[in-house]
Amino acid sequence: MTSALPTRRFGGFLFDMDGTILSSIASAERAWTDWATRQGLDVDAFLPTIHGVQSVETIRRLNLPGIDPVAEAHALTEAEMLDVDDVVPIGGAAEFLAALPADRWAIVTSAPRRLAEVRLKAAGLPLPGVFVTAEDAERSKPAPDGFLLGAKRLGIAPEDCLAFEDAPAGIAAAEAAGMTVVVITETHGHAMDTAHATVTDYRDLAVEWDGASLKLDHRI
Structure with missing residues (x-):
């Protein structure tokens, strides 16, 4: 991990899809x-x-x-x-998503909606209530449009969102949106040079929900 997990609380979590909650x-x-x-x-x-x-x-x-x-x-x-037989979830992703209130998380992906839905189903992951895909944002990552739209649909200020990403374009998009970033590295073949907190997957992560906000922490 390049830096400690963020200690502040957030209104919502936004997730990239490929390489972040599933591997395709x-x-x-x-x-x-x-x-x-x-x-x-x-x-x-x-x-x-x-x-x-x-x-x-x-x-x-x-x-x-x-x-x-x-x-x-x-x-x-x-x-x-037509080729999703080896699409799998990132470690611990299903359990982590299940622990989040349904109206406090979103997926923001560069994939077209039909492909995104097929991959989520193949990985055994749920469809989110807020789902921003390639068709929704005027500009794709690294522009911040998708993350800003995801925050808007959740009804949460961008600066109160925590973004989970794996790729440089997505990290840049979340940064441009003014969001705090955690980098998921399970699919990386080598270390990424980043100032953001990095974790391999979700198996050692826990989330605390107090009825109004979320806090990311290590699993005890």
Whole structure:
């Protein structure tokens, strides 16, 4: 852990999805590997760029000639929806989410809603009451739009929200929204250089609810 868990109380918790409460890395990388190979890209160099960002933005910034980013992103989503056998929850995520009041947490993901719902079901995780997906935010991560919208829908000021993230784009988005951040590292292959508190997963985390606010702590 690079720093201690935040000691203050929060009005609500906001979670990224992929890499933060579930792992779909194997599924996503299989689909993207096939796509990148067809485009003649250097797969090893390309794959690290796909995480935490909307598919259409990943494709758009490549500026590939003759490629329609929207159509290609749609085709990739369809492929990923058919490949969820090894989508699994991050350690302790199901129990941690179950301990939260339903109106005090949200998911903010760069994934399209249909894909997000399929992955949550595959991982055995609940659909949140507040669900911000790729279709909802005007700008994708690292812009703060999704996190700001999630806070608005929860009815909680952004500065009173704790965001759980795993990827640089998502961390930057939460920072830009003015939120405190905890970084989940279960899917990381190497240490991340960050000033935020980092934890491997949720198995050693507990949440205290006093009827008005939430506090994150270590499980006793």
